[in-house]
Amino acid sequence: MKIARSKHFSQILLLLILLxxxxxxxFLSPYFLSWNNFYNxxxxxxxxxxxxxxxVFVIASGGIDLSIGSVLAYSGIMMAFAMKAGMAIxxxxxxxxxxxxxxxxxxxxxxxCLRLNPLVTTLGFMSVARGLAxxxxxxxxxxxxxxxxxxxxxxRVGPVNVPILVALAIAVIxxxxxxxxxxxxxxxxxxxxxxxxxxxxxxTHRYRASLYVFCALMAAIAGMITVARLNSADPLAGWxxxxxxxxxxxxxxxxxxxxRGSILGAVxxxxxxxxxxxxxxxxxxxxxxxxxxxxxxxxxxxVATELRNRKEHRNFV
Amino acid sequence: xxxxxxLVGLLVALSLFVLMGCGEKKDxxxxxxxxxEAEDVVKNDAYTDLDRKILSALEPLPDKMEGVKIxxxxxxxxxxxxxxxxxxxxxxxxxxxxxxxxxxGATEDDVEGQLNVFKTMxxxxxxxxxxxxxxxxxLISGVVEANQKGIPIICxxxxxxKDAAAEAGAKIAAHMTxxxxxxxxxxxxxxxxKIKAAGxxxxxxxxxxxxxxxxxxxxxxxxxxxxxxxxxxxxxxxQAGDWDRQKAYNIATNLxxxxxxxxxxxxxxxxxxxxxxxxxxxxxxxxxxxxxxxxFLDEARQSLKxxxxxxxxxxxxxxxGKGNLTLALKVLQKHDISKQSYYSPIALITQENVNDYxxxx
Amino acid sequence: xxxxxxxxxxxVKDLKKSFGRVEALRGADLEVYPGETLAIVGDNGxxxxxxxxxxxxxxSPDSGEIMIEGRAYQExxxxxxxxxxxxxxxxxxxxxNCRDIATNIFLGREPVRHKIFVDKRKMxxxxxxxxRQLDIKIPEIGVEAGQLSGGQRQGVAIARAxxxxxxxxxxxxxxxxxxVQESAAVLNLIRKLGQKGYAVILISxxxxxxxxxxxxxxxxxxxxxxxxxxxxDVTPHDVVALITGAGEIAAxxxx
Numbered sequence: 031m032k033i034a035r036s037k038h039f040s041q042i043l044l045l046l047i048l049l050x051x052x053x054x055x056x057f058l059s060p061y062f063l064s065w066n067n068f069y070n071x072x073x074x075x076x077x078x079x080x081x082x083x084x085x086v087f088v089i090a091s092g093g094i095d096l097s098i099g100s101v102l103a104y105s106g107i108m109m110a111f112a113m114k115a116g117m118a119i120x121x122x123x124x125x126x127x128x129x130x131x132x133x134x135x136x137x138x139x140x141x142x143c144l145r146l147n148p149l150v151t152t153l154g155f156m157s158v159a160r161g162l163a164x165x166x167x168x169x170x171x172x173x174x175x176x177x178x179x180x181x182x183x184x185x186r187v188g189p190v191n192v193p194i195l196v197a198l199a200i201a202v203i204x205x206x207x208x209x210x211x212x213x214x215x216x217x218x219x220x221x222x223x224x225x226x227x228x229x230x231x232x233x234t235h236r237y238r239a240s241l242y243v244f245c246a247l248m249a250a251i252a253g254m255i256t257v258a259r260l261n262s263a264d265p266l267a268g269w270x271x272x273x274x275x276x277x278x279x280x281x282x283x284x285x286x287x288x289x290r291g292s293i294l295g296a297v298x299x300x301x302x303x304x305x306x307x308x309x310x311x312x313x314x315x316x317x318x319x320x321x322x323x324x325x326x327x328x329x330x331x332x333v334a335t336e337l338r339n340r341k342e343h344r345n346f347v
Numbered sequence: 348x349x350x351x352x353x354l355v356g357l358l359v360a361l362s363l364f365v366l367m368g369c370g371e372k373k374d375x376x377x378x379x380x381x382x383x384e385a386e387d388v389v390k391n392d393a394y395t396d397l398d399r400k401i402l403s404a405l406e407p408l409p410d411k412m413e414g415v416k417i418x419x420x421x422x423x424x425x426x427x428x429x430x431x432x433x434x435x436x437x438x439x440x441x442x443x444x445x446x447x448x449x450x451x452g453a454t455e456d457d458v459e460g461q462l463n464v465f466k467t468m469x470x471x472x473x474x475x476x477x478x479x480x481x482x483x484x485x486l487i488s489g490v491v492e493a494n495q496k497g498i499p500i501i502c503x504x505x506x507x508x509k510d511a512a513a514e515a516g517a518k519i520a521a522h523m524t525x526x527x528x529x530x531x532x533x534x535x536x537x538x539x540x541k542i543k544a545a546g547x548x549x550x551x552x553x554x555x556x557x558x559x560x561x562x563x564x565x566x567x568x569x570x571x572x573x574x575x576x577x578x579x580x581x582x583x584x585x586q587a588g589d590w591d592r593q594k595a596y597n598i599a600t601n602l603x604x605x606x607x608x609x610x611x612x613x614x615x616x617x618x619x620x621x622x623x624x625x626x627x628x629x630x631x632x633x634x635x636x637x638x639x640x641x642x643f644l645d646e647a648r649q650s651l652k653x654x655x656x657x658x659x660x661x662x663x664x665x666x667x668g669k670g671n672l673t674l675a676l677k678v679l680q681k682h683d684i685s686k687q688s689y690y691s692p693i694a695l696i697t698q699e700n701v702n703d704y705x706x707x708x
Numbered sequence: 709x710x711x712x713x714x715x716x717x718x719x720v721k722d723l724k725k726s727f728g729r730v731e732a733l734r735g736a737d738l739e740v741y742p743g744e745t746l747a748i749v750g751d752n753g754x755x756x757x758x759x760x761x762x763x764x765x766x767x768s769p770d771s772g773e774i775m776i777e778g779r780a781y782q783e784x785x786x787x788x789x790x791x792x793x794x795x796x797x798x799x800x801x802x803x804x805n806c807r808d809i810a811t812n813i814f815l816g817r818e819p820v821r822h823k824i825f826v827d828k829r830k831m832x833x834x835x836x837x838x839x840r841q842l843d844i845k846i847p848e849i850g851v852e853a854g855q856l857s858g859g860q861r862q863g864v865a866i867a868r869a870x871x872x873x874x875x876x877x878x879x880x881x882x883x884x885x886x887x888v889q890e891s892a893a894v895l896n897l898i899r900k901l902g903q904k905g906y907a908v909i910l911i912s913x914x915x916x917x918x919x920x921x922x923x924x925x926x927x928x929x930x931x932x933x934x935x936x937x938x939x940x941d942v943t944p945h946d947v948v949a950l951i952t953g954a955g956e957i958a959a960x961x962x963x
Contacts, residue, residue, distance in 0.1 A: 059605065061604050061605040064604075066604060067601075067604050070600050070601060070604055073600070074597040074600065074601075077593070164424075164425045168427075168430060169424060169425045169426060169427055169430055170427040170430070170644070170645060170646075171618075171644070171646050173621075173646045173649065174649060184625075184628075184629045206825075210824075210825045210826055210828075211824055211825065211826060212818050212820065212826060214826075215807075215811065215815075215818060215826055218804070218806065218807060219804045219807060219811075219815060221806075222804035222805055222806040222807060223802065223803065223804040223805065225802065226802035226803060226804050226815065227804070227815065227816065228766070228786060229764070229766055229786050229796070229798070229802050230786070230790075230802070230815040230816030230817075230868075231785075231786045231787035231789075231790045231791075231816045231817075232787075232815075232816045233787075256593060259593075259596065259625065260592050260593065260596060260621070260622055260625050261625055262592065262621060262625075262646060264592055264618065265425065266425065266591075267592065267593070269589075269591060285806075289804070289805070289806035289807075290806055307597065307601075308597075308601050311584065311586055311597075311598055311601040311602065311605070312601055312604065312605040314583060314584040314585075314605070316585060316586075316587075318559055318587075320587075321559070
């Protein structure tokens, strides 16, 4: 009863799912319960977590960004071209990340200043960025990068690798941004009641635009990690990752209609989906079942949250 | 506000700069390789071998027919394979004195988009149309329309679903198919051979197919399973990598976790195989696990040369164009081909023979 | 009358605003003096809400002039209006339902620590203390605004409007859709604010409220202020007549 009442219902539910899955998989597969495998799950989820962090802000503000997969690919390609052109790695990385961020700036500008619909606008930029990626590369991947760059994708720092560290750092920063700063407060207020925020004297369009920039920035960082890890900048990289990110964010308790956002929930949801993938492969369960299970978990969690919300509503009204 | 617009300008300028800089560089690189290929293509034994093979399969060869207009419908151009194939059609058409238009849908899974493109082509005055359907189903209604208009259709790659085509009354004038099973079979055979050469028996192996349900991937998967079983290997897992590098990377990591003594992974394409290679490198297991893919991408060639990827099954998209155009002419000249089945030729490229396949298309 | 000699805190001249083909304001004039409580009355669609929205910077007028403490403005934006001391409590409540009371009261003016972090604790403590001062009763400071009753929400909205030292408080039908007791509490609060020296503009349909709180009443009809009368000189019936236009006709006949 206490749990059902808690503000953090979604997150607690996910934590439970995570624990139950962990216990069940430990019994079902002898390979599951080890630091090494846990590390694998973290490694495999790192990109999803980074993408989900950007998406939490956009969705919490009542928007959506479908372009992240394409921005991921586009940034990676720009980075790759810059390196192939002989630029220093930090310069190339900065260039690639700015290139992706510019796309967020464009969609953010159109959505906030011209009040275009975010779904359609980012759908447009999804095509634009993917198209650019395919045109620039003539649809063949760019590959073979210096070791110093590959370090960003698979290099180890102490017990973990760079992607995990980056994902962790971004998750912590996102948590602080959303819950402790004006920017986060205004993100939630934008999703809750934009007019109220405007009447309170806040330049809402700037804040709204900045969210899409942030989301694209996350996608670009994910692009960097993907290229570095796979040693290849693929124009088709990040295909459909936006659906995974949106699923994780919503599963984590962020409201699709805006106003509520949970960083912790999104991270937990990414881990649940990642652990599910990992466990099913360890158990050598065929691919078809993976999609089935993944879909079921999303639906169950959403139904549980919805039922609980209705109950809550009754209690207060 | 000023600050912001300055920043915007700067970022836009930056990205434009990168765009332009890269565009130029890429063009230059392409021209260079184009020149080399024009000469080397003929010299390359492996290439002329297959060229001869496909033409001999098509005998008796048709007469020259100048001015014939042929349309080609691909799934997409967002895959280097089809880009090379398009080049093959265009070069062959130029040498044969016929006119060819190659068009494609948006993505490799946009089945309706491809049908729309196909139907648009039917409205033009092509003497014959060569289709490379995304699935066995998606172009059937277009083929029916073509039959009504009397435009002969040559089907390349994926074949139409027999029952569905019969029910709809769709008739194909000729088929040139890829034997996907063979592509998987060849790769898995090679892995098994390598394992046995190193003294391994009944070793643990795995197969990574493409998008679950995709025709080519399933064919390659079945071929690989067949070969592994023939060789007495122990198939521990069959997974879907969705043609995606990152997915294959994750799968390989997890496979190694569950099977530290894994010896081989046969992948349904190179993109996935290359993801697997990266994962194995990170896990420090590259030397222990043999990996093959299909497509012989440029990237796979480099990986083979670097002694990382172990094998890639090459189709010959470039030559297939010539074969299909020749087949189209045979159809137009009413050769009797009802009893013939034509296959696009394939080759296995390994670390040993990769140098013979420079400039392969 | 000593009041007349004072400079008005705010005066509006010939304000016009159209939404498409609808002329909401056709040259409205208004004056508000420091510390007075002015009521604006008028039928639905007379332009009351449009007028006050231009004053709070939410709507830009097409033409006309807004003079505040002697300075003229063509238009205002919300931030400017707030900075000039104009705070508004809207009819359509401007609370963010999914945020807690303190966050709503401080919306747009959150206190920060180290220039970055919103000081949640300070916000909660100050908000609670402030609500107590105003005698606004709420269940708990951490409750989301969406879970409050109409009167409680109005209380929070008022607290927000006056938290940051406005000079002019505008209330757009503050007791609409509110129970008797809650209305009384809100009206009491407005009266106290008037006594504390705030200038108040009260928009209301309720003559009882108007005559209880306001010294002067401006009557709007069809986008214009057609009359401004002192509540001491007229009866509620006279005001109603002015609202409907019957008053003028009557005046014409008698003269």
